[in-house]
Amino acid sequence: MGYYDIDDILADGTRFPCRFNYDVPGLGYLEGNPGRPISKNAKLELPLWMVHLLAVVGAQSNEDSRVEEPLPFVELLPPDLFAPRVLNAIKSGATSLDLHSISPHFYTLAEKWATLFSDKELSQVLKDMLLERGQEINNHAISVSMFSNCNQTNDSAVFLQTLDEFEKTIYRDTNVNCKEMKKWLVLK
Amino acid sequence: MYGDLANKLILEAKRTQQLSQAGFNKQQLPVYQDELVRGILKEVGSLKKNVDYLREQQLTDQDNKVAQCQYVVAMLSMERNKRCLLAYQKMRSEMLDSMVWDNNGMEFSSAISNHPNLSSFDSSVLSHAEQEYLKEYAQLLTELKSGELSEIDLTGMLQPPSDVFIDVRVLKDAGQIETEYGVFNLIKDSQFFVRQSDVERLIQQGYLQKI
Numbered sequence: 001m002g003y004y005d006i007d008d009i010l011a012d013g014t015r016f017p018c019r020f021n022y023d024v025p026g027l028g029y030l031e032g033n034p035g036r037p038i039s040k041n042a043k044l045e046l047p048l049w050m051v052h053l054l055a056v057v058g059a060q061s062n063e064d065s066r067v068e069e070p071l072p073f074v075e076l077l078p079p080d081l082f083a084p085r086v087l088n089a090i091k092s093g094a095t096s097l098d099l100h101s102i103s104p105h106f107y108t109l110a111e112k113w114a115t116l117f118s119d120k121e122l123s124q125v126l127k128d129m130l131l132e133r134g135q136e137i138n139n140h141a142i143s144v145s146m147f148s149n150c151n152q153t154n155d156s157a158v159f160l161q162t163l164d165e166f167e168k169t170i171y172r173d174t175n176v177n178c179k180e181m182k183k184w185l186v187l188k
Numbered sequence: 189m190y191g192d193l194a195n196k197l198i199l200e201a202k203r204t205q206q207l208s209q210a211g212f213n214k215q216q217l218p219v220y221q222d223e224l225v226r227g228i229l230k231e232v233g234s235l236k237k238n239v240d241y242l243r244e245q246q247l248t249d250q251d252n253k254v255a256q257c258q259y260v261v262a263m264l265s266m267e268r269n270k271r272c273l274l275a276y277q278k279m280r281s282e283m284l285d286s287m288v289w290d291n292n293g294m295e296f297s298s299a300i301s302n303h304p305n306l307s308s309f310d311s312s313v314l315s316h317a318e319q320e321y322l323k324e325y326a327q328l329l330t331e332l333k334s335g336e337l338s339e340i341d342l343t344g345m346l347q348p349p350s351d352v353f354i355d356v357r358v359l360k361d362a363g364q365i366e367t368e369y370g371v372f373n374l375i376k377d378s379q380f381f382v383r384q385s386d387v388e389r390l391i392q393q394g395y396l397q398k399i
Contacts, residue, residue, distance in 0.1 A: 004275045
């Protein structure tokens with residue numbers, strides 16, 4: 001999760017739908033027509049690294065800011081990534097879900113999203129999913145290491161395709177640890 | 189759009205990372221993406237111009253929230269580009285570091301290109317700055333080992349030896365070596381029964397193979 005973490009940077013590049021709350025001149029290039037202003041209520045998809053600040057920082061309005069919250073530059077619209085459809089699919093069967101096809105950086109993005117909006121429900125779903133899928137990942141990682149290296153069964157190859165990047169690192173670490181553990185037991 | 193080039197660079201970095209994780213060519217780095225980096229730097233340059241212009245405007249017109257937004261977007265794009273460039277460079281230099289450690293340091297400083305052990309290593313994949321970095325890092329490691337820490341072999345094997353004497357096979361011609369137990373002429377494909385501590389360095393350098 002560091003500054004130099006390549007997966008984190010990639011996740012930050014994911015585009016989210018959002019809506020502008022102000023008329024802004026000179027930002028037309030975001031929409032694909034440079035030189036033109038961007039109009040209020042324009043909907044477009046912007047990468048997360050740009051939106052996450054714009055959605056929080058508001059234009060300071062003068063005296064009346066005490067009365068009402070300053071409106072942020074852009075408003076993030078609920079993305080497809082965390083639509084109720086997806087959350088329901090996770091709840092109903094986390095292990096059979098093809099997470100990689102939803103987004104290769106699902107966990108990282110969900111984490112960021114939940115932090116931005118203090119989304120309790122999302123983080124709860126995420127925790128349950130990690131628990132459930134973690135066990136399955138563990139099962140696969142152990143069973144592979146039993147038959148040396150390349151004897152991946154078809155079943156587990158298919159499952160591995162569905163992991164997102166974060167889960168892949170879990171899988172790799174588990175696999176390596178199991179092997180080391182077995183080596184140690186033999187030596188003893 | 190701003191940041192697209194940087195994204196390409198990061199994808200490239202990701203691919204490199206995956207290759208090295210899968211255990212392919214530990215000795216090889218992909219070619220330095222000179223063109224991409226140049227493009228990104230150019231983008232940062234033009235963003236800088238925009239930012240300077242916007243800041244001037246802001247000074248005259250304090251309450252203009254709209255100009256603030258433009259300013260923030262430009263700043264964010266610059267930040268993003270900076271982060272991508274730094275991450276790319278850091279990943280590469282980390283790989284270079286580990287290569288120096290694996291290859292025992294000194295071989296690099298003497299000759300980057302034409303050492304037999306590193307014949308697979310092509311220094312043209314590095315940028316000019318990276319070549320300098322590699323040379324100096326190897327120099328540092330050599331100094332460290334020959335200085336205060338000369339008693340300890342930092343790049344030695346971590347596993348304790350199982351036997352004092354071992355069988356080795358010669359993989360590449362290496363001329364004659366002298367040991368306490370006589371002179372060995374290392375010709376390719378011959379086998380010897382030697383003391384491990386005498387030939388450890390040669391095993392690491394890839395001349396000999398333990399059997």
